[in-house]
Amino acid sequence: MKFLDYIRGYRKGKEAHRIERNAMDDPFLAEAIEGYDSIPGNHADRIARMRSAITARSVQRRQQGAWKISIAAVAVIVLISGYFVLLNHQSSMVVANETTNGYIDLYVPQEYVEQKRLELTAIQEENPQKEVIATSVATISNLHEVITPIDPIRIYVPESYAQLRKDEIQELSVKQKNINNHSSTEIISTDAPMLASHEEISQQDADMLSADVQNALDGKVAGLAVATPAPAAIPPAPPSPPAAVMAAESIAEKSAPAARSAKAESRASNKKYTLEGKIVDQNHEPLIGVAVQQKGTNNATITDIDGNYKLNVDSDDAALTAYFIGFEKIDIPDPKNTKVVAMKEDTQQLNEVVVTGYGVQKKSMVTGAISSVKPDKKKAEPAKIKPEPVAGMNEYKKYIEANIIHPENTDCNKTKGKVVLQFSVGMDGHPSDIKVKKSLCEPFDNEAIRLIEEGPKWKAGNTTTEIEIKF
């Protein structure tokens, strides 16, 4: 290659002339020659190396194309065969399962045990060849030792169902007395009030509920472990059946809509008196979800969306107390005649948590106007407000450009870049707590700080903001 020779430095003779001559017409050539003239080095070598690199690359690329296809093909084949392998594997897995002898413990009602035992024995008698393990059903005589739940499982059911079940169990326990004493269910009836609001569940809903519960319970006592005393513990049914419900205290705190789903109700009760009223706050706004409890009992209700409550009590002089988080608890004076009760906010609850953004801050730590959010008060929490210049960012930038003084006679005179400052703006509109987030050099930083300190005012915000000053 003649050009290569020229590059190597052979500048004499006709060939060299020709190249130079061509360079006059060919800017590509001319500039390349300039390049070689301006930088010393072994250019020919480099060129040779580059050429072999390119050759290698272009050959490799071609092969890569073929490779890609073959890899894809192999992958497809692997996938397909893998699928078939899996299919086979799965079926063999099923077979394996069938032949293992694992024991699964199933807790079942007593009568079922007996039944099954009879069944299996019958099968064995019929088919002596068939291998049936009659002893596979065993009674766990010490069930209550095996399973002793701390709390019995409570099921809240309509009273009609409770009655039904009680009768059944009574019959069963008579049967079972000879076999086992440990499997009766306990039905607890109390003079408990209804859990929900004063609104009544319609007959229709009640029927539906009882049906649901019945279905749920039917045949599914298996797995329901109960530890109980002897059947004698079931109290005799009083003439007018009470509600079969145990009210947990926590229920009373649930809000009105949730309580509806608790599926409990007391329709016919011996609560003769109905106490009603309304609970409001100091601004006369109704408070929703306030717990109103009959003192000394588990009889409670909560206020509805209008702040009204209605509680059936059994005595004439029932005392009521109202509880609500964030407010001081109050004894309702003269509940029979009191119509409206106002509750006072509880200022001591400083440790109530307030959620702002991603973190959790204690109310006492937060500076600024944040109020706790209550379901009834629909106050929006203040969003993060970033400070901005009163006249607007465009105007502010114009100010910067007009007033920026490039520090002279400094070492970093020639530096170019930007300084980023972070600061807050208080009510006075003046930047404060100025921090240099990104520094260029001291004189520039100081100039940036001077600019914003002496500059136009900012609108206050509750977070910091940043500004870039370009030099």
Add this chain to the structure above:
Amino acid sequence: MRFFKLNKEKTIEYTDEELLGQYRDTGNTELFGKLYNRYIPLVYGLCLKYLQDEDKSQDAVMEIFENLLPKISGYEIKVFKTWLYSVTKNHCFHLLKDNKREIPVDFDSNLMESGDVMTLLSEDLDDEREDALNYCMAKLSEPQRISVTKFFYEDMSYADIVEVTGYDMKSVKSYIQNGKRNLKLCIESRLQNEIS
């Protein structure tokens, strides 16, 4: 081995545009590799001029190849050389901008203007033109005339002229450049005068 030789000869025959077309048709990257290899000296040199660094220039050469390989089939290219020239220049400018370096401005563009002078100096001319040429040559300053004559009529390279005349390289180049320009101006006005 013979096979390879044959192969080589075959590709040497093809023009740039033919190779390019073949690459487009077959997608055989080897073809483009061969084509690009022809131009590596030019691409590398050009990059040297702008990037002023051997390693950077080498990287640029490889980068340009990688960039072009997938895209080149999509372009309508009439003359590969001039197209590659722009691509390379742009690539280098891009790199320079990224580094915020100054881009050397090319003042040699007037070199290219005097194409018509070149033809005058190389071909057989009609009497009119020849007279004008002779006249104007005589009007050149001596160093310019000597340099121009030696370069264009005696097929001497710059280095040769340097050796023969004792002028330094820069001066030789500048005499030739200025000489050409002066000739052009002189001949043009001469011809115009003659017409009018």
